Amino acid sequence: MAVLGGRLVRLVFLGKFGDVAPAALAEVALPGGVRTLGDLKDWVAHQQPLLGAAMAATRTRLIVNQCVAHDLSLPVTDGDEVAFLPPMSGG
Amino acid sequence: MEVRIVQQAFDPQAEVAAFAAGRDDAGALVSFVGTCRAGTGGMAVEELRIDHYPGFTEKEIARLAEETAKRFDCPDLLVVHRVGPIRPGEAIVLVAALSPHRSDAFEVVRILMDYLKTDAPLWKKETGPEGARWIEPRAEDYARRLEAEKR
Numbered sequence: 001m002a003v004l005g006g007r008l009v010r011l012v013f014l015g016k017f018g019d020v021a022p023a024a025l026a027e028v029a030l031p032g033g034v035r036t037l038g039d040l041k042d043w044v045a046h047q048q049p050l051l052g053a054a055m056a057a058t059r060t061r062l063i064v065n066q067c068v069a070h071d072l073s074l075p076v077t078d079g080d081e082v083a084f085l086p087p088m089s090g091g
Numbered sequence: 092m093e094v095r096i097v098q099q100a101f102d103p104q105a106e107v108a109a110f111a112a113g114r115d116d117a118g119a120l121v122s123f124v125g126t127c128r129a130g131t132g133g134m135a136v137e138e139l140r141i142d143h144y145p146g147f148t149e150k151e152i153a154r155l156a157e158e159t160a161k162r163f164d165c166p167d168l169l170v171v172h173r174v175g176p177i178r179p180g181e182a183i184v185l186v187a188a189l190s191p192h193r194s195d196a197f198e199v200v201r202i203l204m205d206y207l208k209t210d211a212p213l214w215k216k217e218t219g220p221e222g223a224r225w226i227e228p229r230a231e232d233y234a235r236r237l238e239a240e241k242r
């Protein structure tokens with residue numbers, strides 16, 4: 001799946017998102033147009049419409065390298081791990 | 092303070108006994124065990140599956156535990172949380188707190204449980220004869236969490 005010069009990122013889908021996320025999205029080479037976390041979210045939704053619909057129907061939080069991302073205009077960089085979190089069920 | 096995420100069934104009584112062993116400094120020990128119900132809202136539950144985000148879930152629960160312990164006289168705290176597939180009757184969560192005073196030990200356990208119900212990065216899926224569904228916190232869970240912040 002590697003693309004010359006592309007950024008490889010790992011994607012993690014939790015809870016109900018995991019039910020509709022294909023295994024192919026676990027590690028992806030991002031196209032050049034996907035620069036920010038917001039772009040990534042839109043790109044993922046476009047790649048997998050079921051996932052896009054699930055994310056649109058609920059609050060989605062992004063966690064980048066294990067830290068909560070408050071700003072979706074931040075860039076996605078090579079080697080990042082980005083997790084998509086639906087509302088938590090709690091303990 | 093210890094926070095553990097476990098994949099297998101655990102024995103809450105043995106965990107509490109090990110946690111409290113030799114702690115003659117405390118005087119009060121309070122523990123809470125949450126177990127898997129065989130049904131919720133009229134729907135039978137055959138299996139509960141809890142999804143977690145390795146690393147992040149532990150870090151967030153540890154943060155909530157530290158913040159809660161800091162607000163009271165609580166020298167030590169234990170949290171054990173089960174993830175993966177769970178059968179009705181099995182323990183899901185154990186919170187145990189040591190303190191020189193019983194009121195502090197009770198408060199730490201109660202408030203930390205209120206936080207865990209809404210803020211722990213865990214996702215629960217119940218499966219029964221009618222199918223499967225993902226669980227989200229109830230309005231009363233959020234209300235308790237707000238109350239916990241005020242105390």
